[in-house]
Amino acid sequence: MANISLPELRGLAVRVLTASKTSPDTAACVAAALVRADADGIPSHGMARLPIYADQSKCGKVDGFVSPELSETGTAAIRVDARCGFAYPAIDLGLNRAMEMVEPAGVVALAIGNSSHAGVLGHSVERLADAGLAAMAFVNTPAAISPWGGNRALYGTDPIAFACPRPDAPPLVIDLSISKIARGKIKLAADRDEAIPDDWATDADGNPTTDAGKAMRGGSLLPIGDAKGAALALMVELMSAAMTGSQYGYEASSFFDAEGGPPKTGQFFFIFKPECLGGKNAVARIGALMQAITDQPGARIPGQRRFENRKRAETDGVDIPDDLLENLRWRAGG
Amino acid sequence: MANISLPELRGLAVRVLTASKTSPDTAACVAAALVRADADGIPSHGMARLPIYADQSKCGKVDGFVSPELSETGTAAIRVDARCGFAYPAIDLGLNRAMEMVEPAGVVALAIGNSSHAGVLGHSVERLADAGLAAMAFVNTPAAISPWGGNRALYGTDPIAFACPRPDAPPLVIDLSISKIARGKIKLAADRDEAIPDDWATDADGNPTTDAGKAMRGGSLLPIGDAKGAALALMVELMSAAMTGSQYGYEASSFFDAEGGPPKTGQFFFIFKPECLGGKNAVARIGALMQAITDQPGARIPGQRRFENRKRAETDGVDIPDDLLENLRWRAGG
Numbered sequence: 001m002a003n004i005s006l007p008e009l010r011g012l013a014v015r016v017l018t019a020s021k022t023s024p025d026t027a028a029c030v031a032a033a034l035v036r037a038d039a040d041g042i043p044s045h046g047m048a049r050l051p052i053y054a055d056q057s058k059c060g061k062v063d064g065f066v067s068p069e070l071s072e073t074g075t076a077a078i079r080v081d082a083r084c085g086f087a088y089p090a091i092d093l094g095l096n097r098a099m100e101m102v103e104p105a106g107v108v109a110l111a112i113g114n115s116s117h118a119g120v121l122g123h124s125v126e127r128l129a130d131a132g133l134a135a136m137a138f139v140n141t142p143a144a145i146s147p148w149g150g151n152r153a154l155y156g157t158d159p160i161a162f163a164c165p166r167p168d169a170p171p172l173v174i175d176l177s178i179s180k181i182a183r184g185k186i187k188l189a190a191d192r193d194e195a196i197p198d199d200w201a202t203d204a205d206g207n208p209t210t211d212a213g214k215a216m217r218g219g220s221l222l223p224i225g226d227a228k229g230a231a232l233a234l235m236v237e238l239m240s241a242a243m244t245g246s247q248y249g250y251e252a253s254s255f256f257d258a259e260g261g262p263p264k265t266g267q268f269f270f271i272f273k274p275e276c277l278g279g280k281n282a283v284a285r286i287g288a289l290m291q292a293i294t295d296q297p298g299a300r301i302p303g304q305r306r307f308e309n310r311k312r313a314e315t316d317g318v319d320i321p322d323d324l325l326e327n328l329r330w331r332a333g334g
Numbered sequence: 335m336a337n338i339s340l341p342e343l344r345g346l347a348v349r350v351l352t353a354s355k356t357s358p359d360t361a362a363c364v365a366a367a368l369v370r371a372d373a374d375g376i377p378s379h380g381m382a383r384l385p386i387y388a389d390q391s392k393c394g395k396v397d398g399f400v401s402p403e404l405s406e407t408g409t410a411a412i413r414v415d416a417r418c419g420f421a422y423p424a425i426d427l428g429l430n431r432a433m434e435m436v437e438p439a440g441v442v443a444l445a446i447g448n449s450s451h452a453g454v455l456g457h458s459v460e461r462l463a464d465a466g467l468a469a470m471a472f473v474n475t476p477a478a479i480s481p482w483g484g485n486r487a488l489y490g491t492d493p494i495a496f497a498c499p500r501p502d503a504p505p506l507v508i509d510l511s512i513s514k515i516a517r518g519k520i521k522l523a524a525d526r527d528e529a530i531p532d533d534w535a536t537d538a539d540g541n542p543t544t545d546a547g548k549a550m551r552g553g554s555l556l557p558i559g560d561a562k563g564a565a566l567a568l569m570v571e572l573m574s575a576a577m578t579g580s581q582y583g584y585e586a587s588s589f590f591d592a593e594g595g596p597p598k599t600g601q602f603f604f605i606f607k608p609e610c611l612g613g614k615n616a617v618a619r620i621g622a623l624m625q626a627i628t629d630q631p632g633a634r635i636p637g638q639r640r641f642e643n644r645k646r647a648e649t650d651g652v653d654i655p656d657d658l659l660e661n662l663r664w665r666a667g668g
Contacts, residue, residue, distance in 0.1 A: 106407055113613075136604075149630075231636045241623075283576075285576040298483040
């Protein structure tokens, strides 16, 4: 492991991307998103993704030079066409306009289509909460979860995120996927030839399996809450794909390789003013519930560890595996 | 059991309510909602609730004469004050205005505060889908679920509902609560002195229990998906209470008795035009995912049984337990 400061890491990421057919502006935007994931203690969505991102832009699976296009389709509705580029600039463009339009509207719906991997969804909604707004977001990913009773994955792991301001504290950020377990954990078990609990995944026939290898070969991840979670994943797919003009999980190419066409997945945001719906005490009332949680020994407000990690990373930097660092420096051109 | 036609049942419900300090208009609205629940095969939210509803309006816990008040707080934002009356007329008032405002806006947020039991949430969003719109709704209920790691219930069972139009078929309606199991099932087990699975509920100390009696005495229901479900319940509470100016689950009085003040719970809706966000093919694309589900043997589209039940009930009527029917006829004044 090598300890690297956040500015140094961002600089490195920019160089990797600009050396891989990506414009400087897009590279800066993508780099900031990846470094923030590492800073928050979510390395699976941080620099570890950069070699794949760079391969994808290099081969054109993700277009690193394209600019997203915004159209206003209602007085409170925004569509952004990511044009098969990185998701982050498209999300930025949409959120910036949404923060203006929410002023007279009270609520804005933002649909981002023809997009790609959205990274840590919580970061996008947190930004809105920092501006005093509340937001809920839905994103789809390549297929991982089967419809309930079925045996072929149609839905992604399909994150839902929510953020709102709190009085005298960083925002509340909820960020969770509908799959019980990340596919990465099952892959790790398969690589190590270890068994997995029988409620993590199914085999290719749709039967629960403890064989991680079988789960990886045409199996599906199981959703939280059985049929209820599968219904939530269905909802997230509809929000992220049908309601953004994008592809469903089962139509999308992988986020993890440079094969095939662009993933063309989607992102959907509801953005609203808490005071506009809940009245002038809305944020104080959010604080009251947070207090009721922390009053219980053992209970925690979700997402708070990310802020602690981030604060530490801002002074101490983050640890990056040596082989990843070597790979990135080589890609950046030494 | 007695077999009763839907019109007869609605008439009986209206008479029960108007005999219990409820205006004829409100009685008609509440009666229609309860009868539809029975028709759809959801008796827990049907006529079985009417004796409690009538007791609540009779004693003033729920005001049967009040009219909800609507205010537009943004060009796409609506607040409805249910004024401690029944939820159904407040929801009707808000949805009717939302269906107009969504036309130039593309999306509308509707917050209903100082409300009460919202019945089958799926029915409210289904109505919007019948009009070609999509909708997502959040409702809170008196406390049932503890924060993750805690031992005192703060959140309700906290339903989420979603509906959207489908091509050449009734709407897709998703309607689920965040608790793994309805409290009614645990009460039934406690009454029969039967054990429950250890992932349904906790005892008063926050430990999972198989003792249904202990679960009922100060315990909590467990959410789907452990910490993830608890985070979803937290989100639903914030949407339904903080964002509507209403009470949290742990502040609300029971829906099941005529004790205490009004529950003052809340309901929140996002209502939007699919074509406005997803483009002109949005509904066709919804159909494509529905087809991909039904193409898999064993997989089903959620919520379809309700439509089958409803169709049958419209011709055949529904079965009502004799003692309930006797109770209602007595309340209606013979």
